[in-house]
Amino acid sequence: MPDVMPDTLPNPSNVTSLIDRRLLHETVIDQLRDLIVQGELAPETKLNERVLAERLGTSRTPLREAIKFLASEGLVELLPNRGAVVAPLKPEKMKEVFVVLGALEALAGELACRNANEDDIADIRALHFHMLAHHARGELAQYFKYNQQIHSRIMDCAGNATLTASYRSLNAHVKRARYLANLSRERWDKAVHEHGEILDALTHRDGVRLQALLRDHLANKLVLVMEALNKNNKAEIAR
Amino acid sequence: MPDVMPDTLPNPSNVTSLIDRRLLHETVIDQLRDLIVQGELAPETKLNERVLAERLGTSRTPLREAIKFLASEGLVELLPNRGAVVAPLKPEKMKEVFVVLGALEALAGELACRNANEDDIADIRALHFHMLAHHARGELAQYFKYNQQIHSRIMDCAGNATLTASYRSLNAHVKRARYLANLSRERWDKAVHEHGEILDALTHRDGVRLQALLRDHLANKLVLVMEALNKNNKAEIAR
DNA sequence: AATATCATGTTTGTATACAAAAAAGATTGC
DNA sequence: GCAATCTTTTTTGTATACAAACATGATATT
Numbered sequence: 001m002p003d004v005m006p007d008t009l010p011n012p013s014n015v016t017s018l019i020d021r022r023l024l025h026e027t028v029i030d031q032l033r034d035l036i037v038q039g040e041l042a043p044e045t046k047l048n049e050r051v052l053a054e055r056l057g058t059s060r061t062p063l064r065e066a067i068k069f070l071a072s073e074g075l076v077e078l079l080p081n082r083g084a085v086v087a088p089l090k091p092e093k094m095k096e097v098f099v100v101l102g103a104l105e106a107l108a109g110e111l112a113c114r115n116a117n118e119d120d121i122a123d124i125r126a127l128h129f130h131m132l133a134h135h136a137r138g139e140l141a142q143y144f145k146y147n148q149q150i151h152s153r154i155m156d157c158a159g160n161a162t163l164t165a166s167y168r169s170l171n172a173h174v175k176r177a178r179y180l181a182n183l184s185r186e187r188w189d190k191a192v193h194e195h196g197e198i199l200d201a202l203t204h205r206d207g208v209r210l211q212a213l214l215r216d217h218l219a220n221k222l223v224l225v226m227e228a229l230n231k232n233n234k235a236e237i238a239r
Numbered sequence: 240m241p242d243v244m245p246d247t248l249p250n251p252s253n254v255t256s257l258i259d260r261r262l263l264h265e266t267v268i269d270q271l272r273d274l275i276v277q278g279e280l281a282p283e284t285k286l287n288e289r290v291l292a293e294r295l296g297t298s299r300t301p302l303r304e305a306i307k308f309l310a311s312e313g314l315v316e317l318l319p320n321r322g323a324v325v326a327p328l329k330p331e332k333m334k335e336v337f338v339v340l341g342a343l344e345a346l347a348g349e350l351a352c353r354n355a356n357e358d359d360i361a362d363i364r365a366l367h368f369h370m371l372a373h374h375a376r377g378e379l380a381q382y383f384k385y386n387q388q389i390h391s392r393i394m395d396c397a398g399n400a401t402l403t404a405s406y407r408s409l410n411a412h413v414k415r416a417r418y419l420a421n422l423s424r425e426r427w428d429k430a431v432h433e434h435g436e437i438l439d440a441l442t443h444r445d446g447v448r449l450q451a452l453l454r455d456h457l458a459n460k461l462v463l464v465m466e467a468l469n470k471n472n473k474a475e476i477a478r
Numbered sequence: 479a480a481t482a483t484c485a486t487g488t489t490t491g492t493a494t495a496c497a498a499a500a501a502a503g504a505t506t507g508c
Numbered sequence: 509g510c511a512a513t514c515t516t517t518t519t520t521g522t523a524t525a526c527a528a529a530c531a532t533g534a535t536a537t538t
Contacts, residue, residue, distance in 0.1 A: 025521075026317075049490075059523045061300065064491090065307040072311035074404070078265075081529055083490060096401035100346070107342040162335035165313070166405060288520070298493045303521090320499060322520060 028066040031056055036075050036086050037175045043089040047076065073169050089177060091229045097173045098222040104167050105151070105218060106211040109198075111158035113207035120157050121202060124150055128199050135192050143188075144178065150195065154202070154214075177225045180232055187224060194220070267305040270295055275314050275325050276414045282328040286315065312408050314415075328416055330468045336412050337461040343406050344390070344457060345450040348437075350397035352446035359396050360441060363389055367438050374431050382427075383417065389434065393441070393453075416464045419471055426463060433459070 032052075035041045053063045067084050070076045076084045087093075112120075131146035155164050183191075194217045201210035271291075274280045292302045306323050309315045315323045326332075351359075370385035394403050422430075433456045440449035 026319075050488095060490095061522055061524090065304055068304040068308040069311045072308045074401075080265075081490065093401065096399045099350075099399055100343070100402050100405060103342050103346040104339070107339070111338075160335045160338055162313075162332065162409070163339050166339060166409070170401070170405070289518095299520095300492055300494090320520065 025062045025065060028056055028058055028062050029069050032063070032066050033070060033073075033075060033172065036070070037172050039176060039179050041086050043086050043176070045086045047084045047086065049083065073172065075172060087173075089173075089229065091226055091233075093173070094177060094225055094229060095222065097170050098218055098225075101167070101170050101174065102215045102218045104163060104170070105155075105214040108155045108158040108160075108163060108167070109202070109210035109214045110207040111160060111163075112154050113202060113205040113210055115159045116157035116202070116205075120153070124153050124157075124202065125199060127153065128195060131195065132192065135188065140183065147191075147195070148175075150198075154198075174221075174225070177229065180228045182228060182231075183224065187220075191217070191220065267295055267297055267301050268308050271302070271305050272309060272312075272314060272411065275309070276411050278415060278418050280325050282325050282415070284325045286323045286325065288322065312411065314411060326412075328412075328468065330465055332412070333416060333464055333468060334461065336409050337457055337464075340406070340409050340413065341454045341457045343402060343409070344394075344453040347394045347397040347399075347402060347406070348441070348449035348453045349446040350399060350402075351393050352441060352444040352449055354398045355396035355441070355444075359392070363392050363396075363441065364438060366392065367434060370434065371431065374427065379422065386430075386434070387414075389437075393437075413460075413464070416468065419467045421467060421470075422463065426459075430456070430459065 032041075041047070047067060049060045049063055049067075053060045056063065067076055067078075071078050071084065075087055077087050078084050127146050127150045131143055131150065134142040134146060155167050158164070194213065198210065198213050198217065201213055271280075280286070286306060288299045288302055288306075292299045295302065306315055306317075310317050310323065314326055316326050317323050366385050366389045370382055370389065373381040373385060394406050397403070433452065437449065437452050437456065440452055
């Protein structure tokens with residue numbers, strides 16, 4: 001039969017094809033988002049288009065498109081005729097975000113208790129014990145990683161992509177604050193304990209309890225972030 | 240020697256300068272969003288950049304930025320190397336959106352019962368009776384307008400701008416489906432009755448009850464939209 | 479010297495030009 | 509006559525060029 005394999009290596013000369021290949025301007029969006037979320041671009045930093053474009057190895061046009069995209073996510077703010085800045089990390093805004101995230105996570109917990117299958121829960125349990133190990137060794141970065149994964153997996157178990165997208169978008173704001181939260185051992189232990197209860201509620205598919213636990217867990221996290229933000233603010237004022 | 244009046248009437252030929260003047264590309268975002276939400280640009284319509292730019296009286300660059308912005312809101316979908324299309328109106332997606340909206344409105348109701356002042360509630364009551372009047376006269380468009388305003392005002396009373404933003408973004412999807420919902424008198428009467436209870440719960444600041452009512456109200460609305468969507472789908476298949 | 483006005487430079491906003499990819503159409507081989 | 513490939517055309521993606529707005533620094537006048 002015919003078929004001469006029409007699509008073997010159609011673009012061998014493309015420089016970026018080695019790694020990216022078919023993702024194009026979305027790369028810029030992800031790169032810029034990472035810079036902001038990881039704090040490399042601090043809150044209120046002016047986004048100079050020429051400089052940033054050069055840094056990301058692209059031109060102003062795709063960068064501006066990425067900026068507009070992230071503006072809709074709330075990570076950057078657009079100033080008419082004055083460009084864009086990284087969205088400020090205001091305590092007031094943080095409170096708002098946490099309240100909404102609380103509702104979204106509570107919903108996810110409820111849905112997850114209904115929809116998760118046993119394999120899902122086994123995966124989450126595995127993540128939980130990884131997290132415990134890193135907690136025991138005091139490895140904060142690794143702990144955070146598994147912590148995030150657990151919450152993400154619960155979110156995924158809810159089986160609602162729209163919910164997941166909203167969660168991700170709002171959670172990006174929280175992630176930005178994470179790097180400045182100085183976790184005391186006491187608080188840390190408490191958070192870990194809460195996670196134990198969360199896993200337990202999920203295991204028993206106790207949706208009502210899981211909702212309450214997730215809400216409380218988030219409220220406690222808010223306290224941490226607020227303390228860190230206030231300390232940060234004071235330091236800035238004293239400067 | 241000074242000055243030959245360099246900037247007198249720099250753009251006398253600019254057509255749009257008469258009205259807009261200082262709002263710039265955000266105009267394009269709003270225009271495009273309206274076109275999509277009002278159904279002028281039907282779901283799955285390919286967004287031809289040249290044509291659309293001409294239609295909106297601008298160039299491709301600002302239009303593309305607007306498209307990226309709306310992509311983040313979920314109103315358009317980006318196809319790599321193939322441009323963008325108006326996001327399809329899938330029943331599955333609608334279900335998801337309504338579930339999340341339910342959680343957001345419930346949260347808003349709870350917060351509104353705590354934070355609203357008496358003037359706020361009086362305003363909402365006024366809107367409610369306007370809505371009743373239009374319902375009595377069978378004026379659907381006007382009814383929808385006041386209906387939307389009531390829900391928006393409750394949202395505002397929650398005093399959480401982040402919550403409001405998330406709500407607006409998701410609600411845009413629902414608005415798109417509205418124009419095809421063929422409301423029977425029976426259903427319509429039921430929705431109006433529910434609104435009466437909602438107002439009552441708010442008046443008595445019964446947060447728990449208001450939450451439940453808003454969730455139910457939304458669930459009923461979902462049923463309507465789903466029926467309309469299914470009918471629409473069947474019509475398309477039969478076509 | 480202080481302030482106001484002007485001049486310069488930088489940055490954003492928009493339009494256009496160019497390149498790569500996809501779609502549509504024509505041509506050739508079977 | 510049909511199908512597959514090649515060509516042409518359209519459309520997207522990116523870069524650049526130009527114009528308006530903003531910021532900044534200098535000059536002049538009181």
